[in-house]
Amino acid sequence: MNIGRKLKMGLIGGGPGAFIGAVHVKAAQMDGGIELVAGAFSRDAEKSKEAGRSYLIDPSRAYGSYQEMIEKESKLPEGERIDFVSVTTPNNSHFPISRDFMQAGFDVVCDKPMTFNVAEARDLKKVVEDSGRLFGLTHNYTGYPMVKLARDMVRKGELGEIRKIVARYPQGWLASDLEASGQKQASWRTDPSQSGGAGSMGDIGTHAENLAEYISGLRISHICADLSIFVDNRRLDDDGNCLLRFENGARGVLHASQISIGEENALAINVYGTKKSIEWHQEHPNYLHVKAADKPLEIWSRGNGYVAEISPAAARATRLPSGHPEAFLEAFANIYANFADALRARISGVTPDPLFMDFPNADDGLRGMLFIETVLASTKSDEKWTVMPK
Numbered sequence: 001m002n003i004g005r006k007l008k009m010g011l012i013g014g015g016p017g018a019f020i021g022a023v024h025v026k027a028a029q030m031d032g033g034i035e036l037v038a039g040a041f042s043r044d045a046e047k048s049k050e051a052g053r054s055y056l057i058d059p060s061r062a063y064g065s066y067q068e069m070i071e072k073e074s075k076l077p078e079g080e081r082i083d084f085v086s087v088t089t090p091n092n093s094h095f096p097i098s099r100d101f102m103q104a105g106f107d108v109v110c111d112k113p114m115t116f117n118v119a120e121a122r123d124l125k126k127v128v129e130d131s132g133r134l135f136g137l138t139h140n141y142t143g144y145p146m147v148k149l150a151r152d153m154v155r156k157g158e159l160g161e162i163r164k165i166v167a168r169y170p171q172g173w174l175a176s177d178l179e180a181s182g183q184k185q186a187s188w189r190t191d192p193s194q195s196g197g198a199g200s201m202g203d204i205g206t207h208a209e210n211l212a213e214y215i216s217g218l219r220i221s222h223i224c225a226d227l228s229i230f231v232d233n234r235r236l237d238d239d240g241n242c243l244l245r246f247e248n249g250a251r252g253v254l255h256a257s258q259i260s261i262g263e264e265n266a267l268a269i270n271v272y273g274t275k276k277s278i279e280w281h282q283e284h285p286n287y288l289h290v291k292a293a294d295k296p297l298e299i300w301s302r303g304n305g306y307v308a309e310i311s312p313a314a315a316r317a318t319r320l321p322s323g324h325p326e327a328f329l330e331a332f333a334n335i336y337a338n339f340a341d342a343l344r345a346r347i348s349g350v351t352p353d354p355l356f357m358d359f360p361n362a363d364d365g366l367r368g369m370l371f372i373e374t375v376l377a378s379t380k381s382d383e384k385w386t387v388m389p390k
Contacts, residue, residue, distance in 0.1 A: 013088035015042030027332035114365025143334035159273030199236025205256030
């Protein structure tokens, strides 16, 4: 990883009881090239100060609101103020926070989904284009080395023409009415006013959608969806099944569930071509299964030279020798490492290496919101297929 000068990070969210904010901080700091220096960690000013103490930042830079943070950080000299901000709040606030920071001249990393709805996603994509700022979206599963290897195998034609893609993300943590207990993560993720129009399909189904398009290089063109709510009194879907059509004529199946008892984070994907197929499991991320007709199963292992020969991106995303497992935090850190190197290149006035730009962006964020909108429309429609807009 290219270190260069250390970048200064700001954080929105990540206060007491939060999960993903702390993940962002740990991932960003993993390679030593980023330090957290400021944040608006909670809407409650006292809780924000409390979080600031836990992150060991200057108390004067633990702000009571993101608006105060923009105002005061903007007045600091370059090199002292934050270089970028990470937005880790519930979905309904991603758009205004990201928009306001970019319009104030700051680069942004945002947790997924990018926005609350498609209209906001289109507006934010235009803000990114007009501002000239860097925007990164933490679809972190694209950060795994073997996912990058799978993508590069497809790009090089190793699989032949893609015929079918099967992506699934089953979890079991919402198999009961957990939100009724006041559990913070369950409460906001099942609340349509905070999460948006979709539940499990928006929360984790978008990861399966993003992985399918990232690896295959194909865009979904049509969806036939069926969403269900199994838990009584729940307001958003907790299970969903989709038939997919891709732009090249390939077919697909996508399944996302949070009521699949016994499952943890079993994101997985199969991509079938005319020559070979690949299979990858997030819970066993260091291995890619490669299959061909009438040939032995190949299991490719992260960290080996034969992986680097096919995929420089996978080699760049690898920190440890083969046999020393790398997983979720490292994949998340790879998103930050590429974003940070791209930002350093821009600060230095040089064109970033194309490998630096290998992180999800506003285009991917818009695709995710279009996917959610199309799934919701398909579920309500009497037609078999619903076109996914571009």
